[in-house]
Structures are given as C-alpha cells and as structure tokens.
Amino acid sequence: MNRFDMNTMKRDLIEKFRAGLLTQAEQHMLESMIEKEEITLEELSLENLQDKLIAIEPPVPSMDLDHKFYAMLAMQRKSTSSLNWWSQFKIPTLVPRFGLAAATLLIGLAVGYFLRPTSDGAEMSKLSxxxxxxxxxxxxxxxxxxxxxxxxxxxxxxxxxxxxxxxxxxxxxxxxxxxxxxxxxxxxxxxxxxxxxxxxxxxxxxxxxxxxxxxxxxxxxxxxxxxxxxxxxxxxxxxxxxxxxxxxxxxxxxxxxxxxxx
Amino acid sequence: MKTLRPELEALSDNALMVKVRDGDVDKLGLLFERYKRPLYGFFYGMNKDAELSEDLVQNVFVRILKYRYLFRGDGDFRTWMFHIARNVNHDHFRKNKINAKDSLESWEERLGSTENRSTQFQAEEEMQLLSMAMDQLPDDKREILLLSKYQEKKYKEIGEMLGCTESAVKVKVFRALQELKEVYRKLEAKY
CATH class of the missing domain: 1.25.10.10 (Leucine-rich Repeat Variant)
Structure with a gap:
C-alpha cells in the first residue's frame, strides 16, 4: 500500500469512526493503526474527550481519612520502635552477637596466652x-x-x-x-x-x-x-x-x- | 492538611519512599498528603462510595507500610502505588463479592434529588454528563481511563502495571474512550 492509499484509508477510517459507522473489520484495522501509532487519539477527537475527563476535579476525601491515616501511622511508629527494642533480644540477632562475643573472648585469651610475660614470671620468682x-x-x-x-x-x-x-x-x-x-x-x-x-x-x-x-x-x-x-x-x-x-x-x-x- | 516544611516538599516521591523503607515511617505522611486525593478519586471513580473509598485509600497506605521493604527505589513510586491501589480495589470486590451500585440508577437518583443538584452538580453540565457516562462504563474501561487520568497519561507505566505494552494500553484507552463517547451521546440525548 503506497502512502496515498494509506492516507486515504486513514481519512476514511477517521470519518467513519466520527460518524459511528465502522464495520467490525474497520474497527480492527483502526485499532491496529493506533497500536502502530499511525493514528493518534487526537486525530479521532478523543484526546479532547480525555482532557475533559482529566479536567474533572477529583473529589475531596473527608477529614476522617486524615484522622485514620495519622492514627495508623502513630501506631506503626510505636510498634516499629518497640520492635526495634525487642529485636535486640531476638534469636537471629543474639546468635551472631554471642558468636562475636565468644570469638572476641577466644582471640583475647589466645593473644594473652602468646603474649604472656614469661620473663616477668622468672623475675618475680627471682625477686621472691x-x-x-x-x-x-x-x-x-x-x-x-x-x-x-x-x-x-x-x-x-x-x-x-x-x-x-x-x-x-x-x-x-x-x-x-x-x-x-x-x-x-x-x-x-x-x-x-x-x-x-x-x-x-x-x-x-x-x-x-x-x-x-x-x-x-x-x-x-x-x-x-x-x-x-x-x-x-x-x-x-x-x-x-x-x-x-x-x-x-x-x-x-x-x-x-x-x-x-x- | 498538615503543614510541610519546604525542604521536605522538595524531596521526590522515590526519595521519601526510600526513607520510609529504611525505617523513617513518618515520611509516609508526606506521600499521603501528595496522593490521598488522586487515590481517593481513583477509588471513588470506581465505586462511587465515599466511605468505602476512604477505607481503600487507607488500605493502600497500610500495604505500602507492610510491603515497604519491596520498594527498590529504581521504579516510579506513583506507578508502584497505583499498582497497589488496583490490587486493593480488586481484593475488596473479590472478597465482598459486591459490585458498585448500578451507576445509572445511582446517577438518576441523584439527578432526581434537588439537594444533590445544589451540592454535587455545581460543575458544568458537560462535566456532569461525562461523569455519568464514566459510571456506566464496564469496570475495566473505567479503570483504564482513571489510571490514565491519575497517572497523567503515562502509558508506559500503566503498561507495566497491567502487564502489557505501551501500544496495547493505547488501544485499551481508545476502546474505553470510544465507549465513553457513545454513552455520553446517549446521555446527552436523554437529558
């Protein structure tokens, strides 16, 4: 299909759409052309309708929504802080901490053993x-x-x-x-x-x-x-x-x- | 509405959500202030029930808190939030197995009430009819138009949310607008 034929078909489809006279096959073709971005919603005068829809002011919720939300947030904050406190004692938290403490102690003992002042002991007995x-x-x-x-x-x-x-x-x-x-x-x-x-x-x-x-x-x-x-x-x-x-x-x-x- | 410090206002949605994820839950208040109205608009557009819509907005923020550790920070917060909003909406109706009140009947009831006329229908007639037409659309079509409205026509992001391509979203939007136009015409002829 050459460009002239394409444009003719497009114009024909748009006119039929505006008049509400599209056949099922033409409807499919129109949708296909929209999908391929060959026809825009603006060309179909639908963009205008959509903009009107967007222009409708959204309804305003009551203050109840604010109250409920901030009450929920306060509860969450409270539970999060208490959770943090309790989490100090949770097994998954305690295990690595005890492990670290035990490892530190063992390292300390080992270092102490290897660095023990052997000469001092001899000196002490000599002094005694x-x-x-x-x-x-x-x-x-x-x-x-x-x-x-x-x-x-x-x-x-x-x-x-x-x-x-x-x-x-x-x-x-x-x-x-x-x-x-x-x-x-x-x-x-x-x-x-x-x-x-x-x-x-x-x-x-x-x-x-x-x-x-x-x-x-x-x-x-x-x-x-x-x-x-x-x-x-x-x-x-x-x-x-x-x-x-x-x-x-x-x-x-x-x-x-x-x-x-x- | 809470008064916010300018330096906090300047923080991006993603930066705020990252702070929330890392334990600074108070920052969720800023996101709430930014998005409570679009979210409420989305839910209200879907179910026309003010109280229920407020509950669903609350549910969205509860889920955001609950699943905050899943926010990676590399995607768009608004898309992530509306993704949660869609799930909240679907879960609610699946669980309760109740559909929104028949939209046309609902609108007719309101049109018949002088009180509603004076309070709720102060916008232009065109906008009123458009809102009525929206309510008559099937859920999926209404949803795509509401997402398109509150996601500011970011079809790529909407595609990520719906699990389809940007082009497929455009076709969905086209079909929804086509039907909206049709319903609008009928309503225009009626009123």
Whole structure:
C-alpha cells in the first residue's frame, strides 16, 4: 500500500469512526493503526474527550481519612520502635552477637596466652628468692643479738617463710639447744613444728631432749614427741627420768608421754 | 492538611519512599498528603462510595507500610502505588463479592434529588454528563481511563502495571474512550 492509499484509508477510517459507522473489520484495522501509532487519539477527537475527563476535579476525601491515616501511622511508629527494642533480644540477632562475643573472648585469651610475660614470671620468682634470702640474713643476724626480744623476732621471722632453708632450721635447732632465754627456746621449738616431717630435724629434736634444763622446754618436747608419735625418743625421755635434777612434775608428764608412745 | 516544611516538599516521591523503607515511617505522611486525593478519586471513580473509598485509600497506605521493604527505589513510586491501589480495589470486590451500585440508577437518583443538584452538580453540565457516562462504563474501561487520568497519561507505566505494552494500553484507552463517547451521546440525548 503506497502512502496515498494509506492516507486515504486513514481519512476514511477517521470519518467513519466520527460518524459511528465502522464495520467490525474497520474497527480492527483502526485499532491496529493506533497500536502502530499511525493514528493518534487526537486525530479521532478523543484526546479532547480525555482532557475533559482529566479536567474533572477529583473529589475531596473527608477529614476522617486524615484522622485514620495519622492514627495508623502513630501506631506503626510505636510498634516499629518497640520492635526495634525487642529485636535486640531476638534469636537471629543474639546468635551472631554471642558468636562475636565468644570469638572476641577466644582471640583475647589466645593473644594473652602468646603474649604472656614469661620473663616477668622468672623475675618475680627471682625477686621472691632474694626477699627470702634477705629475711634469712636478717633472722640469722637477729639471733646473734643480745636482746631476747630481738632473738624472738628472729624466730618469728621464720613463720613468714614458705620453706625455710637448711641454714635456718639449723639455726633454730642451735637456738633451741643453746639459747639462754627459755621463751626464745620455746619459740624456736614452735618454729620447728612445720619441719618435723624431715627425719634429720626429728633426730635433732630427740637429741635436744637430754640437753634441755628448762622444765617448760622438756615438757613441750615430750608433748611434741607424742604428737608426732616418735617412739625413738623414748630412750632420750628416759634419760630425763633418770636425771635427778628433773623436777617431779616434769617426770610425771614424761612418764605419761612414754606410756602413750610405747 | 498538615503543614510541610519546604525542604521536605522538595524531596521526590522515590526519595521519601526510600526513607520510609529504611525505617523513617513518618515520611509516609508526606506521600499521603501528595496522593490521598488522586487515590481517593481513583477509588471513588470506581465505586462511587465515599466511605468505602476512604477505607481503600487507607488500605493502600497500610500495604505500602507492610510491603515497604519491596520498594527498590529504581521504579516510579506513583506507578508502584497505583499498582497497589488496583490490587486493593480488586481484593475488596473479590472478597465482598459486591459490585458498585448500578451507576445509572445511582446517577438518576441523584439527578432526581434537588439537594444533590445544589451540592454535587455545581460543575458544568458537560462535566456532569461525562461523569455519568464514566459510571456506566464496564469496570475495566473505567479503570483504564482513571489510571490514565491519575497517572497523567503515562502509558508506559500503566503498561507495566497491567502487564502489557505501551501500544496495547493505547488501544485499551481508545476502546474505553470510544465507549465513553457513545454513552455520553446517549446521555446527552436523554437529558
């Protein structure tokens, strides 16, 4: 179909449309031409009708619509904010948070483990050794003092030591056996209590029994022997019984102790 | 009507809807102010029931809130909103299985009432007849003309909404206008 024929057909269709005389076939053809944009609504005088339709003012809703809408919006805002609050505790939210917290903790522990101050630990133990050594020196020097009070202080210093050295225990036994003051000797005996598991110290304590002249120390040693069930001390205790200088009350106490030990 | 700050007025529909989607639900108020009347006009044009139309407008905004996360922001908000409006309208009539009151009878009733004459028909006679003619169109034809009116003849967008091409929309509009013209002529002869 050439352009002239096309234009003729188009004009014919438009006229028939305006007159309301289109056949069904012509209607299809017209629609096809509209689809292909060969005929516009304006050409069919329909654009005008459509514009009139558009020009009709839309109706105005009542204020009820506004009230309902803003009430709904307020409710939504409220539920959204409460939802946000609760959402902090929702499982899907909590799981990654706990996971993150656990991972952070583990990383912290691992970093702490690898970066732990190993040299500090060594330094601390070295420092502790130095302090103990100083205490020992102080104790030994105080035992040399003339004042019984100083010597008592020296004996009490050993109670602050976790584990006294052999030098200290030897000094305590020396004090127990030779100190002039009974109280100092009794304090030395008390200070030796923690070390009675050591057999050499036990032997020294047994030997000390015969050397004691103070009834108080004799009785204290006899009670200690009973407490530690040291049967080998019986021989030494009997020496005290045979000694005429031993007071009668002490002899009685020693006899009781020997009875328990045997 | 709420008073709006000019800087908020200047925000595009899409920018506002993106804010609503991201949790700033108050911004829906601005969109409501912009579109409550076209939406009401669309529903009222479809059912001629003022109260029902208001409820349906409300339903549109409820759905917008409910499905706000589906708004991607790359399409046209107005098209998306009218798409929801169409669904709201169809769902309502499908659910209630009631059709709008017979439009011609409705108009005749109103024409017969002097009260309505004085309040509702103050526009020009031509506009009155055109409105009457609209009410006599089948639902699908009335809908396409209302969409074309409130979507400002954006046939491409209407095509997206209806699931057809822009050319197909033009043909639908043509058929609807053709029938409208016919009904209008008959009414003109009658009154």
């Amino acid at each position: 050794e130095e302090v103990t050594s100083l205490k020992e020196m102080m104790m030994l020097s105080l035992l040399e003092k003339e004042s019984a009070t100083d010597r008592l202080k020296a004996v009490s210093l050993t109670q602050d030591m976790d584990q006294a050295s052999q030098k200290v225990t030897a000094a305590l036994i020396q004090t127990l056996n030779h100190d002039d003051n009974v109280n100092v000797r009794l304090a030395a005996l008390d200070a030796l209590h923690p070390y009675v598991k050591d057999s050499s110290i036990r032997q020294e304590l047994i030997r000390s029994i015969a050397q004691q002249r103070s009834p108080l120390v004799q009785v204290a040693l006899a009670e200690l022997m009973v407490a530690i069930q040291e049967k080998s001390s019986v021989k030494e205790l009997k020496k005290l019984l045979d000694d005429k200088k031993t007071p009668r009350d002490v002899k009685k106490k020693i006899e009781q102790s020997i009875d328990v030990l045997i």
